[in-house]
Amino acid sequence: MAADKARTQTIGAVRRTFAPWNDPTATPLIRFENVAKRFGEFVAVDGVSLDIYEREFFALLGPSGCGKTTLMRMLAGFEEPSAGRITLGGQDLAGVPPYRRPVNMMFQSYALFPHMNVWDNIAFGLRQDGMPKAAIKARVEEVLALVKLEPFARRKPHHLSGGQRQRVALARSVAKQPKVLLLDxxxxxxxxxxREDTQFELMDLQMSLGMTFLIVTHDQEEAMTVADRIGVMNLGELVQVAPPAVIYEQPATRYIADFIGDVNVLETKVVTAGAEGVELASEKTAYPLHIAQPLDAAVGDTAWLAIRPEKMRIALVPPAHLADNCFEGVIWDIGYLGDLSIYHVELACGTRIKVSQPNVSRLVERPITWEDKVWVTFSPDGGVVLTR
Structure with a gap:
């Protein structure tokens, strides 16, 4: 227990302070410089520039067809850029075949050899590289211990669960100690x-190995859990790169706000704007909307207010001082998820907003139910104003 606690504190200390992207003197391990990839007339990746640092767990996040997998395949050497360049450790990768690159890739299908047992699956790449038998044995046993599969070393893949096969594929991928592990x-x-349990195992494994991980996923929760930073892609472009909390709390565009988690986005007009904050007006409510966010905008400009459901509060009685940041409506629908409840509130104009509330008590005297009139409020720092 003490060892586990010490190890957790060590990981925590590293994660709290790890931010090489904020250091102007830090040299990136991987650099994409205005990289583009075209398949005929179709532009899969459009002028992407991105730096990824040593020991970073980086996630490329986006919907199907956004270009994230193509970007990873160009780093692996399975595709060549149509324009731009990719460097790894300062080396230009142009013309370097996949088997000569210090990267390894773990595929979605795992691609395990069905006729080989777990031990031989992991050892396969090491044997191909001509590693001495004693070194192979030591390395395979090391990674088996890392992924907690020692009791299954002699089993074939079809005798393993899905989670165990995933660990075998991961062990095989890290056995050759690549500089970068690509996870598709x-x-x-x-x-x-x-999946949730394995996400944390991946994080611990990456920290233990001191390796750079690049994961491609369309699962926002997965990216938010495992990554030091997330690069959100859309239509071949990289639209925002930031740590998970920044992506969630300070999205750069309406697309990012809508793609990452649940959000209510309301079109508004700017009443006043400045360094102290912004006042907005909306047909969705008769009350002014005050947001504690500096905004460079002119009076009358269109802006969009993005509010996460958990940033809002819902009540059966109006707030003591009906003034700012208030919506009146009627409960349209309710979703009970155990730890929280989701309320769909229909405003007088017909627009529906979503509010989530934690179920902190087992019993409530008067639960909010269908067709109740309710008041929804949020604090000035609960919303984000977007201009694009």
């Missing part, structure tokens, strides 16, 4: 609970 939707085949 690695947890898609796992059930929800196992």
């Amino acid at each position: 939707e690695p947890l898609t085949a796992l059930d929800k609970k196992l």
